[in-house]
Amino acid sequence: MTRFEAATTRERRKLFxxxxxxxxNRxxxxxTVEADYDPDVDGEDAPAPWIQFADRTFNMDVTDDELEKLKxxxxxxxxxxxxxxxxxETAEGTNVxxxxxxxxxxxxxxxxxxFQTVYGRDEDYRAWVVAV
Incomplete structure (x- = not known):
């Protein structure tokens, strides 16, 4: 892999x-994949959304509303x-x-x-592969 970010549907899916x-292979x-922070969607205090994948399992943190969208x-x-x-009890949300x-x-x-359905990103959002 030589590139780590993409901003169109086709490029993102190829990157992912x-x-x-x-x-x-490694x-x-x-x-881990992260979407760019969007203050209009994420709010001021929330971090940018991320999704991890390992051993046939996705791992993501969601709010109650996001969990319903995910389901x-x-x-x-x-x-x-x-x-x-x-x-x-010490966290706001759910790890799925x-x-x-x-x-x-x-x-x-x-x-x-x-990223689009659950985390409310637009079609042209930018995503980063931050760890492989």
Missing amino acids: ADAVVAHR GSAFL GMLSSYPEFRIDQLESP RITARSDANRLAAFTDDA
């Missing part, structure tokens, strides 16, 4: 798929399923673990869709 392949612990989005991905929801047994392109599509 390449990151999944690199992650698998046997790395996980890969709705999963109907388009019947091969994926929520395995774990964890809501520590989703089993996702699929090819790199399908995983990339899910990641891109999640």
